[in-house]
Amino acid sequence: MTNSTTMATIDNLTSVPDRTPKKVAQSQLRIAIVEDNGVARINLRNHLMAMGFELIGCYSHGRELRNAMRKQHFDLLIIDYHLGLNKNGVEVIQELQQSGLLQASVAVVFITSDRMPLVFGQIVDVHPDSVILKPYTIRNLKNVIQSTLIVRKKLQGVYDAMDQQDYQSAFETLMIIKENDPGLNRGATLTKLRARLLIKLGRFKEAAAIYEIILKQAEQVIWARWGLVMALYMDGQVERSMHYLEGMLDKNLTKDKACEWLARINIQQQDLEKAQDFLDRINESELTLSTARLKAHIYQLRDNVEGAINLLERKRESNRHFRERFADLSMDLARVYLSQAEADPERRDDALKLARLLISGNRRTMDEDLDQRRQYISALSHILEGDEEKAMALLQEDGMLDLDNSDIDTLVDAVQAWHSVGHDSVASELQQACEDRLSGLQDQNDKALAGLKISENESNLGDKKSRSLAFNKQGLDAFSSANPVAAIDHFYQAHILFPAEPAFLINLFDAMVSNQCPVHKRATTQGILESLKNQNLSDTNKKRFSEIRKRMMRDIDIHHVDDPTPS
Secondary structure, X not given: OOOOOXXXXXXXXXXXXXXXXXOOOHHHOEEEEEOOOHHHHHHHHHHHHHOOOOEEEEEOOHHHHHHHHOOOOOOEEEEEOOOOOOOOHHHHHHHHHHHOOOOOOOEEEEEEOOOOHHHHHHHHHOOOOEEEEOOOOHHHHHHHHHHHHHHHHHOHHHHHHHHOOOHHHHHHHHHHHHHHOXXXXXXXXXXXXXXXXXXXXXXXXXXXXXXXXXXXXXXOOHHHHHHHHHHHHHOOOHHHHHHHHHOOOOOHHHHHHHHHHHHHHHHHOOOHHHHHHHHHOOOHHHOOHHHHHHHHHHHHHOOOHHHHHHHHHHHHHHOOOOHHHHHHHHHHHXXXXXXXXXXXXXXXXXXXXXXXXXXXXXXXXXXXXXHHHHHHHHHHHHHHHOOHHHHHHHHOOOOOOOOOOOOHHHHHHHHHHHHHOOOHHHHHHHHHHHHHHHOOOOOHHHHHHHHHHHHHHHHHHOOHHHHHHHHHHHHHHHHHOOOHHHHHHHHHHHHHHOOOOHHHHHHHHHHHHHOOOXXXXXXXXXXXXXXXXXXXXXXXXXXXXXXXXXXXXXXXXXXXXOOOOOO
């Protein structure tokens, strides 16, 4: 929770380049309110306007917020936990984090009337800045919002670095702030953030030590308990983390989550029977969506497709009145039927028919993400039926490769679909995007499930080194055949698959410079130049790099070179 004490101004953050907090007028801060109750939403907006905020967007559920965040940035989200017949606030935040729409620099304040420890545990897991309990007073609302923004302003340099995934700079900035503003240390904000950054940096023992100190002072601090489990596990102290988790199995508050953790650990150890045993200890009515999906996938891996279907059908029925959850579970169930169609030819026709009923054909909705998901699953159903022409027609529709903010399940489906129709370069690039996205998933069950699916796709595509060599050969063939567009893309694919091999990057550099192409997807000639300057190249590669760089300098304006001076 945020410390509401007014903090002293930090004057010496300039010692960290480009991390100085930017001064933004309160009236210019963009705020999003997500509240399903219309009266409560209007009242909250009026209170914020009275506090001097002017740029306020109001949304009744997560889908509306998601669509808005594709078009504009918000500085603060104020979100209710219960959102009527839609996904709850925690699920909304998790989806936004997974898709990359919610960056670390956006402050999050939860509002809830629910005082159940289970709900608070879910909220704490997504690392909000503050939680406001209903009914709240205007004074309480004002204090929480102001204290949140004060702390955020002081830590802005840290969060900006986290947005860029520059966790080392974020940590260094945080330590300077910690040294120069003792007032901030009174709350848990800096401690939690420091431990999270240490985990990001792979300094797991140091993170574990922080959590252990907190638990010695107050053993019931829930975020420290789960943080310690994470740090111990990531540090390779698996037995110790399991022993710690087993001690939580007899406590109602921690039993279910401990079972989830123990199941995930056993999945990593490839003991699916034990993993299922732990998930069986959780009452089915208490299974979160992510836990139910993970359990269903374990059923499938253990050749119990009927068990997976029955579980998802029951979960889907119990969420029939919750539109977004019902839609998500329908897509999950459709995927299981497609797996059944692939594995059991005798039941293929029935399974495909049931999958298509769940997908609802090509029916359009107001949810772009759901439409795209349906299209990819539909394409997979046509592939299983042997109708590649119909599949390609769907895959080539507008927006099907606009996947930057799509959920990881859709990315996994996209990899399978493009690989199945023979477009391995697209599939390979999307597979890499899946792996990049995996590290950012906050929900550990989603992360475990996505990891399993990505590994399955990797097996189908082939090992990375072999694929990168194949792409590089295709690039060389295209380059010698005067097909620059294909050459550049093949070299790009080889590089992203195996970035440790400098020859692939030099080939890409050569092809882009030769064809006066300063940008290809996420690669730029300027960026490649800087990267190769810092690599330990062989004499042959050094000579080649020097020759390409000279040619690049002759087209300096095209390639937007900032500093042509050799390093």
